[in-house]
Amino acid sequence: MLQDRYTLAFREYPYRRSVDQDLPSPVRHPVVIVGGGPVGMTAALDLGLKGVPVLVLDDHEGIGMGSRAICIAKRTLEISDRLGCGTALVERGVVWNLGKVFHRDRKVFEFNLLPEEGHRYPAFINLQQPYFEKVLVDRIRAAQADGAPIEIRGRNRVDGVQMEDGGVILEVTTPDGPYAVAADWVVACDGAGSPMRTALGLEFDGRVFEDSFLIADVRMKADFPTERRFWFDPPFKSGSSALLHKQPDDVWRLDFQIGWHVDREKELRDENVRARIEEMLGPEIPYEVVWKSIYTFQCRRMTAFRNGRVLFAGDSAHQVSPFGARGANSGVQDADNLAWKLEMVIRGLAPDTLLDSYASEREFGADENILNSTRATDFITPKSDTSKLFRDAVLDLSERYAFARPLVNSGRLSVPCTYDGSPLNGPDALPGGPDRSRPGSPCPDAPLDGGFLLGRLGGTFRLLTIDAEAPPEVSADGIDVPRLALSAALDPSGALADRYLGKARSAVYLLRPDQHVAARWESYDEDAVLTAIRGATGRH
Amino acid sequence: MQDLILTPNIDGPDDFYAELIAAHDGLSKEESDAFNARLILILANHIGDRAALSAALAAAKLSQEDTTACPD
Known part of the structure; x- marks a missing residue:
């Protein structure tokens, strides 16, 4: 039986019988993505735009209700920009950079998350998760119209998985009964409870935090500014900590820490939720509760994000506390890291060991996120x-x-991790080069010709030269790496030089398709660049 | 005399804080209090400067008359 686990906000891909279901033997697909949430859809979009045929299996027919993840970090916006929907997200969302921390009835300090100029995207936007997913699906529809080979099958629930030599067989349940799908590669984006992970018997260990939090999203006309407000021991007795955060459409996120030993059913009763809200807002502000939920959490990750031909991404692979906006944002970074590697392996441009670096880099990222979110929680x-x-x-x-x-920690808000020590990293041979753009780092944005640097990099390997000579394109074993030739003089603000040259006078950067730095030098050397390209694609 | 430093002065503050809290893991209340007392004495000896120590004692009182406060 197929029963919805949640109510839909948008019915985007109603069930339609696929021709695959009428064929005697399973049809084989290069990539099957299990789960159509923000991570699965980002991966599908990225792969589809690269021309890799991708099939998404989702057990629902669209996007679930409930605000859930609301903070979209700058790095997610930059990745979405590369995929063609960064602007749509910012237009739909609420931009914020400022956080304020209160202790009891006093403001103890405030912080600006993006204290420097010269970035295309803000530190954060807030946007209800269904709208984020809607933007992704709309972008997929546009990409499909332009020929991107992406297929989404709604009400296709994966109920079994068998690993075979050189492939994976998925047993899929539909309203018309079961059928089997064969895949060269499977990306499991099926959430924290991941049936794929369970089916494969893989471990998911970590730490349980003994506390509960009540979320109430309320619609009200309030003149609170667009900033994140966090209270330790708030003077209003709604919880032992509290959060107030703006979302679009006059919706505000209220989040109260209510303790471990609570009766969930009782706490979620309308009158009890309203009591906490009114304790905080006062009795005179009219409001409407649009979503409520009690959550608890664990910080944990899978031991290995790669299991042969099955790759785990997002909540299926790692879970963190919500303090720091490191859940969905890190899942999108998983997709960003995986898509180009999978493409190269599928096209035969890289050995399949390149996918081991997906696991090691994103396990490293998950550890960083878990560490930060654990400390904030403590x-x-x-x-x-x-x-x-x-x-x-x-x-x-x-x-x-x-x-x-x-030392005050109300959440170290999501910043992308630098893959220090990654096997893909080449030399850091730029004496005096800035620390923030060392190999492994995500490229910092910078203003350029009235636009921005990241928008000029695209989604392929790039040779970025700043006041350095190099040929217009370098090719290594079928991988073409076009040059982007810049001069520090193109940015009168000095940000480009500050972020990429430091004390150096010239620089040559090899950039990966996910816009992370692979290697850097002071000047161009063909052998060194070719070796670095091989290294960055797992051929040592 | 060196002025008491009241601006951020620790590299990796989150690492330090986690280590400080972890040092108390498994200690009873009495043991934690005793640990804190020993720690204060060790740090005071490291600082050495009598004027700085007096300023630190005054700062920790958070008294209203205190003028070492910096608004930012």
């Missing part, structure tokens, strides 16, 4: 008297003394 919900003592001391000091402010 600060927000101290687990011992001593921990609470120090937490409160930091807060008491932070209002008056600047030194204590970096």
Whole structure:
């Protein structure tokens, strides 16, 4: 039986019988993505735009209701921009850069998440998850119209998986009964409860945090500014911590820490939710509850994100606390890291060991996210008297003394990880080069000719030269790497030089298709660049 | 005399804080208090400067008259 696990916000891909279901033996697809959430759809879009035929199997017929993940980080916007929908997200969302931290009834400090100019995208936008997914699906529809080989099958639930030599067989349940799909590669984006992970018997261990949080998204006309407000021990007694955050359409996210031993059913009753809301907002502000939920969380990840021909991405592979906006944002980075590698392997341009680097790089990223989100959680919900003592001391000091402010942790908000030590990294041979653009780093944006740098990089390997000579294109074993020739003089603000030259006078960067730095030098050397391209595609 | 430093001065503040809290793992309340006392004495000895130590004692009081506060 196929039963919806949630109500749909948008019915985007109603079930239609596929010809595959009428054939005697399973039809083989190069890539099957299991799960049509933000991570699966990003991966589908990225692969489809690269011309790789991709089939998405989703057990629902569209996008689920509920605001859920609301903070879209700059890096996700940059990835979406590469895929052609960054602007649509910003237009739909609410831009914010400012965070304020309160302790009891006092503001202890505020922080700006993007303190420098010269970036195409803001530090964050807030946008309800269904709208994010809608933008992705709309973009997929446009890409399909332009010939991108993407197929989405709604009400296709994967109920079994068999690994075979050189492929994977998926058993799929539909309203018309079961059928089988064969895949060269499977990307499992089927969420925290991942049936794929369970079916393969893979471990997913980590730490459970003993606390519950109540989310109430309310619609109201309020003149709170567009910023993130976080309270430790708020003066209103709605929870032991509280968050207020703006979303589009006059919707506000309220998030209250309500303790571990709570009766969920009772707490979610209308009158009890309203009591907490009114304690915070006061009795005179009219509002309407548009979504409510109680969540608990764990910080954990799979031991290995690659299991032969099945690659795990997003919540199926890793879970974090929500403090820091590191869940969906890191899943989109998984897709970004995986798509180009899968394409190269499928086209025979790289050995399949390149996919091991997907696992190692994103496991590294997940560890960083788990570490940051665990620390934020320990600060927000101290687990011992001593921990609470120090937490409160930091807060008491932070209002008056600047030194204590970096210790206040209401969530270290998502920044992309630098793949230090990745086997794909080539030499860092740019003496005096800035630390932020060392090999492994995501390219920092910079203003350029009235536009921005990242928009000029595209989604292929690139040779970026700044005041350095190089041929217009380099080719290594079938991989063509076009040059983008720039001069520091093109950016009078000096940001380009500051972010890519540092103390150096010239620079040559080899950039990966996911816009991470692979290697850098002071000047062009053909052998060095060819070796670095081979290294960045897993051929050592 | 060196002025008491009240601006950020620790590299990797999150790492430090996590190590500080982890140092108390498994300790009873009494053991944690004793640990904190020893830690304060060790750090005070490291600082050495008597004027800085007096300024630190005053700063920790968070008294209203205190003038070492910096608004930013």
